[in-house]
Amino acid sequence: MDLKGFLKFIFDSKKLLTALLVVGLVLYFGPRHYPSYIPKVPDPWGFAPVALMSLTGVPLVLWGLAVVGDWLMGVKGWALRWGLSFVDLTPAEMKLLRMMAVLPDYLVGLGRVTPEWRIEIDACLHELARRGLVERFGPSDEFARLTPRGKREAMKLREARRQSGEAVEEEELPLFR
CATH class of the missing domain: 1.10.10.10 (Winged helix-like DNA-binding domain superfamily/Winged helix DNA-binding domain)
Structure with a gap:
């Protein structure tokens, strides 16, 4: 599998993106709220949790908006079927x-x-x-x-x-x- 196919697989997998988003959230907020349980990310890698949240959060938000849009179209279709x-x-x-x-x-x-x-x-x-x-x-x-x-x-x-x-x-x- 080449790099392009691998990236397509990652961005098409909602479960994987959700898991990566959770990891990014834990790495970013964990050391602030639970410093005794979750160690701080080393300084050279301080950008990684933010990048991970950004790269995984955006597709998940877009998928969520698509679901809401489909739901609204369903409501509109229901209204049209009932004569409105x-x-x-x-x-x-x-x-x-x-x-x-x-x-x-x-x-x-x-x-x-x-x-x-x-x-x-x-x-x-x-x-x-x-x-x-x-x-x-x-x-x-x-x-x-x-x-x-x-x-x-x-x-x-x-x-x-x-x-x-x-x-x-x-x-x-x-x-x-």
Whole structure:
């Protein structure tokens, strides 16, 4: 086994890295707290415990963050399975859904949107259509309306906002002239 393969083996082994981290912690903190049991590391090797903790601690922290990230993705997946699809919507997409929920059967035409909001609303409608909350039709997808699922989600979103004590923006409708 060459040096590159050996280093790859060491950094891929979580148990070995954990054991080396424990050794580094004992060599560093042991002489300070238990000097009668653990002798001090000789001066020429004083850097070794710190280097050992650094080289083994960083991969272990990164693996720990990956585990937490996987857990959070699992929670997000659980929320999506139970119909809480607004969990990962952007604030602009949530606002557009809430606006469309005021008049759920209302047809949104990009020709009626004020020019300064047209690009952002088009991007939001594209993402909502990708999620199945809005259906787009007409020449170059100019028109959009809520799907039955989109109506349910928009109403859930409005109800969640109402229960949280925030005002529901009925005045946002002038965005669509």
